[in-house]
Amino acid sequence: MYSDKVMDxxxxxxxxxxxxxxxxxGEVGNAKxxxxxxxxxxxxxxxxxxxxxxxFGCGAAIxxxxxxxxxxxxxxxxxxxxxxxxxxxxxLDGLPPVKMHCSVLAEGAIHKAINDYRIRMGLEPWEDNITxxxxxxxxxxx
Amino acid sequence: MxxxxxxxxxxxxxxxxxxxxxxxxxxxxxxxxxxxxxxxxFGRKSKAAVETxxxxxAKAIGAKSDEIYFVNGGSEADNWAIKxxxxxxxxxxxxxxxxxxxxxxxxxxxxxxxxxxxxxxxxSVDENGLIxxxxxxxxxxxxxILITIMFANNEIGTIQPIAEIGKIARERGIIFHTDxxxxxxxxxxxxEKMNIDLLSLAGHKxxxxxxxGALYIRKGIKIENLIHGGGQERRRRAGTENxxxxxxxxxxxxxxxxxxxxxxxxxRKMRDRLLNGIMEKIPYTKLNGxxxxxxxxxxxxxxxxxxxESLLLMLDQLGICASTGSACSSGSLDPSHVLLxxxxxxxxxxxxxxxxxxxxxxxxxxxYVLEVLPKIVQRLREMSPLYxxxxxxxxx
Amino acid sequence: MxxxxxxxxxxxxxxxxxxxxxxxxxxxxxxxxxxxxxxxxFGRKSKAAVETxxxxxAKAIGAKSDEIYFVNGGSEADNWAIKxxxxxxxxxxxxxxxxxxxxxxxxxxxxxxxxxxxxxxxxSVDENGLIxxxxxxxxxxxxxILITIMFANNEIGTIQPIAEIGKIARERGIIFHTDxxxxxxxxxxxxEKMNIDLLSLAGHKxxxxxxxGALYIRKGIKIENLIHGGGQERRRRAGTENxxxxxxxxxxxxxxxxxxxxxxxxxRKMRDRLLNGIMEKIPYTKLNGxxxxxxxxxxxxxxxxxxxESLLLMLDQLGICASTGSACSSGSLDPSHVLLxxxxxxxxxxxxxxxxxxxxxxxxxxxYVLEVLPKIVQRLREMSPLYxxxxxxxxx
Ligand SMILES: Cc1ncc(COP(=O)(O)O)c(C=O)c1O
Ligand SMILES: Cc1ncc(COP(=O)(O)O)c(C=O)c1O
Ligand code: FES
Ligand code: FES
Numbered sequence: 001m002y003s004d005k006v007m008d009x010x011x012x013x014x015x016x017x018x019x020x021x022x023x024x025x026g027e028v029g030n031a032k033x034x035x036x037x038x039x040x041x042x043x044x045x046x047x048x049x050x051x052x053x054x055x056f057g058c059g060a061a062i063x064x065x066x067x068x069x070x071x072x073x074x075x076x077x078x079x080x081x082x083x084x085x086x087x088x089x090x091x092l093d094g095l096p097p098v099k100m101h102c103s104v105l106a107e108g109a110i111h112k113a114i115n116d117y118r119i120r121m122g123l124e125p126w127e128d129n130i131t132x133x134x135x136x137x138x139x140x141x142x
Numbered sequence: 143m144x145x146x147x148x149x150x151x152x153x154x155x156x157x158x159x160x161x162x163x164x165x166x167x168x169x170x171x172x173x174x175x176x177x178x179x180x181x182x183x184f185g186r187k188s189k190a191a192v193e194t195x196x197x198x199x200a201k202a203i204g205a206k207s208d209e210i211y212f213v214n215g216g217s218e219a220d221n222w223a224i225k226x227x228x229x230x231x232x233x234x235x236x237x238x239x240x241x242x243x244x245x246x247x248x249x250x251x252x253x254x255x256x257x258x259x260x261x262x263x264x265x266s267v268d269e270n271g272l273i274x275x276x277x278x279x280x281x282x283x284x285x286x287i288l289i290t291i292m293f294a295n296n297e298i299g300t301i302q303p304i305a306e307i308g309k310i311a312r313e314r315g316i317i318f319h320t321d322x323x324x325x326x327x328x329x330x331x332x333x334e335k336m337n338i339d340l341l342s343l344a345g346h347k348x349x350x351x352x353x354x355g356a357l358y359i360r361k362g363i364k365i366e367n368l369i370h371g372g373g374q375e376r377r378r379r380a381g382t383e384n385x386x387x388x389x390x391x392x393x394x395x396x397x398x399x400x401x402x403x404x405x406x407x408x409x410r411k412m413r414d415r416l417l418n419g420i421m422e423k424i425p426y427t428k429l430n431g432x433x434x435x436x437x438x439x440x441x442x443x444x445x446x447x448x449x450x451e452s453l454l455l456m457l458d459q460l461g462i463c464a465s466t467g468s469a470c471s472s473g474s475l476d477p478s479h480v481l482l483x484x485x486x487x488x489x490x491x492x493x494x495x496x497x498x499x500x501x502x503x504x505x506x507x508x509x510y511v512l513e514v515l516p517k518i519v520q521r522l523r524e525m526s527p528l529y530x531x532x533x534x535x536x537x538x
Numbered sequence: 539m540x541x542x543x544x545x546x547x548x549x550x551x552x553x554x555x556x557x558x559x560x561x562x563x564x565x566x567x568x569x570x571x572x573x574x575x576x577x578x579x580f581g582r583k584s585k586a587a588v589e590t591x592x593x594x595x596a597k598a599i600g601a602k603s604d605e606i607y608f609v610n611g612g613s614e615a616d617n618w619a620i621k622x623x624x625x626x627x628x629x630x631x632x633x634x635x636x637x638x639x640x641x642x643x644x645x646x647x648x649x650x651x652x653x654x655x656x657x658x659x660x661x662s663v664d665e666n667g668l669i670x671x672x673x674x675x676x677x678x679x680x681x682x683i684l685i686t687i688m689f690a691n692n693e694i695g696t697i698q699p700i701a702e703i704g705k706i707a708r709e710r711g712i713i714f715h716t717d718x719x720x721x722x723x724x725x726x727x728x729x730e731k732m733n734i735d736l737l738s739l740a741g742h743k744x745x746x747x748x749x750x751g752a753l754y755i756r757k758g759i760k761i762e763n764l765i766h767g768g769g770q771e772r773r774r775r776a777g778t779e780n781x782x783x784x785x786x787x788x789x790x791x792x793x794x795x796x797x798x799x800x801x802x803x804x805x806r807k808m809r810d811r812l813l814n815g816i817m818e819k820i821p822y823t824k825l826n827g828x829x830x831x832x833x834x835x836x837x838x839x840x841x842x843x844x845x846x847e848s849l850l851l852m853l854d855q856l857g858i859c860a861s862t863g864s865a866c867s868s869g870s871l872d873p874s875h876v877l878l879x880x881x882x883x884x885x886x887x888x889x890x891x892x893x894x895x896x897x898x899x900x901x902x903x904x905x906y907v908l909e910v911l912p913k914i915v916q917r918l919r920e921m922s923p924l925y926x927x928x929x930x931x932x933x934x
Contacts, residue, residue: 466577
């Protein structure tokens, strides 16, 4: 069902945990749907110095969180913003079709965390075109 | 975290076929393979084997052998029973009563019938998964033609008061079907004493082969066929008889019911040790299903703050086979309808784990699961934002 | 007249399961028994075995593997195909075309549908059992939603012009189902080239296990489910997968199609020797079915003046397993509907004998049957008042 890459990131997730004095935090998902993802950012000079995550969800959700945090660590906020869920899934050697939405969560959580940082800095939040991440069921037969 | 041993705790999904059963089946593949419906002696020997198996099945549930019809499995038995009764009795009424916690093989048939002019009442269950007999009585109308209520639930293991339901149905002259796919081999069944009119069973749940099951139909009950064609099974179920399957089913049900109490006692003891250990070692855990009226091998618990599919994956890495009611594992929209019906909030239902013990379970398996499960749950909780919130805010 | 050897000439009823097939199945009973629909690695290995079998079946008939659905046997496949298409397309029309010589698994489904608002045209066949393509074309109306015509007949062995039928159906945009239960393993099949939309097959006709079969459904064809319930078989056929059965079916169909021509050549040679011998040695005998377009192992002959059941009983005394279209052997009112459809008078149909050869048949079997059959027929004729009349009056 899952690629070796997914299983590796699931069994040995990178960047799990909490950044106590994070300057950007984003949480998406809904416990009702069985998936919540929370991303902590430590941003310095527009660069993501550190990133951590916590996830309540399936194997794909945890592996996507792990991979996504790996992919944005050390990147600029713009680069991080442009990371798509597809890129996350590809980096994991693919996800089963019914699990693609779990990678959407990662993209959404990163966007939220970045905008949280921007607001804290007194900047305009960027426009996010991912909607309905919090209260919409994603478990369709995609 | 390396381990190669198989720790099979998914007996409720399917069991292995016992070597004794396979042995009984073997001659019927290559030697005694003749068509049981043929005229010649060679075929009549097959016929005799089929009839012996029919008696074995009948005896195990207190029926007469001419009330047993072989089918392909539990799903076919349920489909036939419910559709067959519905179509044959639609002149008398179009109302069916069932429960919210039936297997999909019953629920989806009921939905199908709803799309075809029938009305279905889905009885609710209490927090232990038991129906309310008064609610059942109130649901009966003069259009009710069928009550179909499962004997024991496949997820939470709760055993319904079948004899009482049978009594109510009989008093009101309504046909009563029970899906006993999980019950056979685990609970003593007597269709006469329990007033059961139709009963579904499947071989692969009690160490018989897959691809074979039976429907018991009380003599005199009118029912339409599901599979039309040749005259097999006294013209009620067409298709060349699955000879090895039938013989294996007979052997397996005989073995399962012969040692029922002894077997249950052994399984129940291991189950209780495992369950108590889990409840002791893992905080924020809820037992799902009835504390006593439950299948001897069934454990169903919810671990707060974590999700079931990731739990299964981690268990799988250690060779432990289990199942969950989380939506994430099935790719469906909602978590288990059974867990929702007993009143679990979605997020608690998502964290459910079913461990179903059986003949393959050893005391070492119990020790092992008790050693690794708490660690895995803890590990997943440490990744969970829900747990983090909970720890920060204190118990709510 | 003593003899213990089994001379099995009823391969069209059912075959033995080949030892190689049984061997492939064995690990899936007691070792690799995990539920193919489960999450854990152990179950995914079962899933992989199911998918391999699906590819084997697909390859054998020129389909793609996601067009193959496992079912319990030929009857279920036929029931599902015909009812499933009828219900799913009833908004487009209520007319179905079939033939008078279909298996009961098709005919009784058609009768069932006639009782439920459908109209069915039963095409007649010529004296060889072939349909008339022009009659088929004329039967098509703008209400026709399904053409279901068997590939090869189980009694007389006649093979229909399937590719031509498929072409006609395709041109008119009508769904085409064929019951290929007798054809698979005996005739080369390509669902693409033959424009077949649905095809039924059953394992126990080509040295696979009983209790397993498949329905091929061309991608994109809308069909209703027959067995509702769990999400197995891509949500189209509920029920825990019959793992050993599926694996055995895959192996058997691969073996059967790999050596198709070679195998047929061998069987056909023996068949022709037996048939020619019978025609030579036994007067007043008629061959039923097409002289060339017939299954390689099929012989169907009518011996005038005698009745089939008594013939079977005498053959049985010598260990010879065969079958007949006589009403007496089935306890039904009329002789075989197939024999009547090819124009046999009742009394000739009653005297029919089917000998179906296969892998168990040896040259010695042929010799033996050629030695004893003429004597038996003669013995029965000497008991027959019809024969007496005939001899007295001379040939009529
Ligand atoms: C042509 C044909 N169709 C359908 C069937 C039914 O198959 P089964 O007996 O496996 O259900 C048979 C065999 O009995 C057959 O010969
Ligand atoms: C309660 C219950 N009913 C019906 C079924 C369906 O049986 P099968 O999968 O053998 O068709 C099952 C098992 O899956 C079950 O547990
Ligand atoms: S979190 Fe539910 S499917 Fe991934
Ligand atoms: S003569 Fe006895 S059944 Fe036909």
